[in-house]
Amino acid sequence: MQKLIIQGGVPLNGEVIISGAKNAALPLLCAALLTKETLKITNVPALQDINTMLALLRQMGTRVDATPPMVELCADSLIHLVAPYEMVKTMRAAILVLGPLLARAGEANISLPGGCAIGLRPVDQHIKGLQAMGAEINIKHGYIQAVAKKLRGARIVFDLVTVTGTENLMMAATLAEGVTILENAAREPEIVDLAQCLIAMGAKIRGAGTDVITIEGVSALHGAEHAVMPDRIETGTFLVAATATGGNIELKATHSHLLDAVLDKLTEAGANITSNQHWIRLSMQHKPKSVNVRTAPYPAFPTDMQAQFMSLNCIADGTAIITETIFENRLMHVQELKRMNANIEVEGNTAIITGIPQLDGAHVMATDLRASASLIIAGLVAHGETVIDRIYHLDRGYERIERKLSAIGAQIRRVN
């Protein structure tokens, strides 16, 4: 198993090119199932989750031509309408094929995502929405077995804000008969990105980016070309790493309005940030100040940046409170950070972090994707050597992170 080894204490200085967003690319690839024509997606990040999704789409009969960072997909004949357990268990986003398959082929058989380290993560909202659109759904042998001769438009009010739930139903509704209204919809930028691609394919969608999305079904969608938006979580992760190490970096191919809540918190921590449409620059001259964080759906502070801010607060001046409101078990990195001497108390979904002058390098274990990023940041600021185990989580969502970090001065290497 591979590990990362980091020698801490070096400020990050230089330029980084930000990759396309994993969470935008995954639903965009699934949109190919909605048409017989070719969908060309550019700026696709080279990630394990993308490989898993492409393998899943291939085994359904989609022809995939991948020349990174470009992928061409043609689902002119769908032969196997199944998402098997082996694939869904490693990547929950596989549930995103459910809506498109039902809408286009009238049938889908998708393994239930099951438990997940960061929380239960049920898919009841996806199922409830598709049922309201006329699908017959049974759960048998751990699979969602769904059939619908023709989906019909419906008014669907989500019980809670769900990102992939909104994406799944938005895709399904593009080919349904009549109008679908999604209320209490997620407003994440990745949903706007998907809507823009679907509109380029001929879909009629209004309101993406607000909490009411209206989709008028059409009889068929056609091919299109679309570039994946920048990864706002990768962007945020590099910004936190530079803030924590007292660095000076410029991030290219990304923009600041994707992460206002994160930039506000970094400014509060003492970072000096400037940006335009194409880049974000950050410099940090002092020791960071503690910042409180409460995660919530977009445009509030993203849960996918919570772990990274935990590491920043570990070495900041003062005491901070971090409250995780989206996932019930997303503070597992705390235990690992404590191995590095961090002073953190956990009470339910809240962590109280008292900053200390320096973390100690230690042997730690990544527990999930964003937790891995928090351990890298901790390793970068720690005294001495940090060894991070189980970095396969990291490869699911960060493109060549150790190479990008090395290029801006980090002492980090991957070993077998």
Ligand code: UD1
């Ligand atoms: C997406 C992101 C993930 C991010 C999360 C929250 C992708 C591929 N993944 O995950 O990186 O952390 O949004 O911003 O885009 N829920 C239900 N029933 C449902 C659906 C969700 O109870 O049917 C709950 C979940 O358990 C969770 C909350 O709703 O507590 C939000 O989950 P959701 O927005 O659906 O997360 P994902 O779309 O899986």
